[in-house]
Amino acid sequence: MTPEEIAEVHPLLNQSEHIHGGILHTEDGYVNPADITMAIAKLARDAGAKVFQNIEAQAYEKLENGHWKVSTVQGEVTCEHLVFATGNYARENARRVGLDLPCIPIVHQYWTTETVPLLKERRAQGLPEFPILRDEDYGAYLREDVGVIQFSPYEFTKDLKLFAEDRVPPDFGADLLPEDFDAVEAQWERAIERVPTLGEVGIKANTRGPFQMTPDELPLAGPAPGHDNLWLAEGMPGGILWGGTVGERLARWIVDGDPGMDMSELDPRRFSDYASKRWTIDKVRETWGTHMKAHIPGEDFPDARPMKTMGSYDLLTAHGAVWASFNGYEFPRWFANSPEEAVPEHSFRRTNHKERVREEVRTTREKVGFIEMSPMTKFTVRGPGAAEWLDGLIANRLPKVGRITLSLLLNANGGMDAEYTIVRYAENDFYLISTPNWRAYNWDQLQRLLPKDNSVLLDDKSEQLGVIALAGRKAREMLQPLTDNDLSNGTFPWLSAQMGEVGYAKGVHLLRVSYTGELG
Numbered sequence: 001m002t003p004e005e006i007a008e009v010h011p012l013l014n015q016s017e018h019i020h021g022g023i024l025h026t027e028d029g030y031v032n033p034a035d036i037t038m039a040i041a042k043l044a045r046d047a048g049a050k051v052f053q054n055i056e057a058q059a060y061e062k063l064e065n066g067h068w069k070v071s072t073v074q075g076e077v078t079c080e081h082l083v084f085a086t087g088n089y090a091r092e093n094a095r096r097v098g099l100d101l102p103c104i105p106i107v108h109q110y111w112t113t114e115t116v117p118l119l120k121e122r123r124a125q126g127l128p129e130f131p132i133l134r135d136e137d138y139g140a141y142l143r144e145d146v147g148v149i150q151f152s153p154y155e156f157t158k159d160l161k162l163f164a165e166d167r168v169p170p171d172f173g174a175d176l177l178p179e180d181f182d183a184v185e186a187q188w189e190r191a192i193e194r195v196p197t198l199g200e201v202g203i204k205a206n207t208r209g210p211f212q213m214t215p216d217e218l219p220l221a222g223p224a225p226g227h228d229n230l231w232l233a234e235g236m237p238g239g240i241l242w243g244g245t246v247g248e249r250l251a252r253w254i255v256d257g258d259p260g261m262d263m264s265e266l267d268p269r270r271f272s273d274y275a276s277k278r279w280t281i282d283k284v285r286e287t288w289g290t291h292m293k294a295h296i297p298g299e300d301f302p303d304a305r306p307m308k309t310m311g312s313y314d315l316l317t318a319h320g321a322v323w324a325s326f327n328g329y330e331f332p333r334w335f336a337n338s339p340e341e342a343v344p345e346h347s348f349r350r351t352n353h354k355e356r357v358r359e360e361v362r363t364t365r366e367k368v369g370f371i372e373m374s375p376m377t378k379f380t381v382r383g384p385g386a387a388e389w390l391d392g393l394i395a396n397r398l399p400k401v402g403r404i405t406l407s408l409l410l411n412a413n414g415g416m417d418a419e420y421t422i423v424r425y426a427e428n429d430f431y432l433i434s435t436p437n438w439r440a441y442n443w444d445q446l447q448r449l450l451p452k453d454n455s456v457l458l459d460d461k462s463e464q465l466g467v468i469a470l471a472g473r474k475a476r477e478m479l480q481p482l483t484d485n486d487l488s489n490g491t492f493p494w495l496s497a498q499m500g501e502v503g504y505a506k507g508v509h510l511l512r513v514s515y516t517g518e519l520g
Contacts (some may be wrong), residue, residue: 008221010130010153012118012195018137030143032356033240040243058479060097066229081254084224085233090104092167094234099224099267102215102275103235104284105163107177109208110152114201120147139292142198151198154488157289157303162281163210179206213237214282215275215283217291220268221246226445231342239325258413269441274328279304279343290347294348298324306330310374322353327436329375335360336452364516368472371516375436378461379446382451386428387453393449400425404495405514418442423497423511431509466507471520487511 001022007015009024026028041051052074059071060082068082088092119130134141140153155161161180164172192199210219214235215219219242224230228332229254230455231250236242246266249259264270282304290301302324306313307328317323320336322344336342345351363369381390390397396407409418418438419478421430439462450456470479476487485494485500498510514520 012116012130012197013133014194018193024131030132035086035362036240036243045069047319057093057382061360062227068229077304081231083231083233085211085248086424087234087236088164088168089238090175090212090220090234090516091164093388094224094232099226100275100277101141101220101232101234102271102280103212103220104165104277104281105210106155106284106288107161107163107180107208107210108155109177109179109206109503110150111179111203112205112207113149113151113198114204115147116149116197116201118197119144121513123147130330133195135194136292136294138194140184140189142195148204149195149198149201151188151191153184153191154291155288156186157285159183160285160289162284165277175209177208177210179208181431182207197283198473203306210272211237211239213284215271215280217239217287218505219246219249219266220265222259222268223444225269225440226284226447228448233484234268258393258411258415267441269444270437272440279307296348298345299346300333310372312372312374312468316372326375327439328437331375331436332372333416343362364472365518367471367472367482368470371469371471372467373469374466375438376462376467377432377439377442378465378467379432379434379443380461381430381432381456382428382455382459383455384428384459385451385453386430389449389451390422390430394420394422398422399495401426402496402498402499404511406513417445419510421513423509425497425499469515469519469520471514471516471517475519483510 001009001024003015003019003021005021005024006013006019014017018322020379041316045051053090056073057070058073061069061071063069063078066378067078067080070077070079071084084090084093090101090103093253094101124195129144132141132143139156140151140290143150143152143288159182161183162179178274182452182462183463188198212235214237217237219237220232220233220235221242222232224232233246233250236246249261249263253259253263283301286301286303305325306323307325307330309330313330316335317339320338321332321335322342323330324333324344325331333344334357336353336356345353360369364371387398393409394407396405399405399422404421404423406421409420411417418434418441421433425431439460443458445458446458450458480487483500483502485498492498492510492512494512496512500508500510502510
């Protein structure tokens, strides 16, 4: 919309030369969460479900038949599937089954004004409400509510308060907290500039309370890692906003074994064990504190970093590495001319560092490139049943001994769950390499698929082994002086593997494979 069109649909908005346009969501609106919740509960009861209120779940026990026994203050409940949807109690509740969830409640608030004459008059005339007014410039939104205005600001990082980092106070129920105007004073002042009416009517009420937040502001929805028939619907930054989708998809997942859509961005297993409490706290502050800022694809935020670094970190930093965060690791995204120029660049358009990347690609194509890939997920699969088990999971033939294959791991529906580089060192001895970001997911998936007879031993070597790729036409020429292994094409052909020494390092996996299209 043009500034003129905005003024027409929302006359309370003060005209400004800084407003260049807007977007009108014609189907946007709001609902009363309490009404929706009670309506869903009624529909559930009508369908045969039982709903109990004000009953505390105190303990959980996994039964031999795979079902769960829930101990409550009013007796025990047994169920085949158990879903944790506990809001502010997520962390302390999950600890009962050994889970450490990366979510912390934040405290958020909004104010309700006294009656606004113009809004009261419009309501009396039966006219529709004005659109919700969301403005990133002052970090808040305003919405009409029965003749008044609700002002809901987003606290900045420095002003954000957390709640129940370890445990919700025993005497806290569905309570509210005292208002904290100091935390949002700047947003209020800017909002009055945008909508002067705010400063002309009094404040009637403040509503301030906690809700869950995750490091990336997305829910933890899906299978609980390490547990069968246990599901998570936690970390909801807006329960009524996410409830319908998460409820439906979890139901499909439980009943059909498939959520019916890609849920990877919400999967609880997207975070590995690096997600400690203090790291989560820092990232939650940063995530909510930048909620109203424009987010650029690929942008990396600086808080709680570096978390994990690789052996080459200082070396590559000295060469101008610009670091990104990948599964808790610092990962070189591109290289500047010097450490002093190693400043991240993010844009919706072409950035200056594309020229530096072009030089990296050209150098790798014409000479050799050193590519740090240590965050890669690395598993070993051994045992008398290893080959038969793997062969039933992957969509490719197993490699011969001493050879490598790239293969997809499929699920029961034929969908893709993972991609692995599979190395075979003996009849039942395999080494699997996969993407860094899905280490926890891949581990949990494979653990669930292991045969019950202990014929397959799965081991996670991700933190014990580094990965370095040497790629380019001079890769062999660079590596040969450092190893006694014969790297010639006849002795070490494409997609083959050997063990050996490189420099002072023993027990090195030498893999003749490349992801760049060059010798590697």
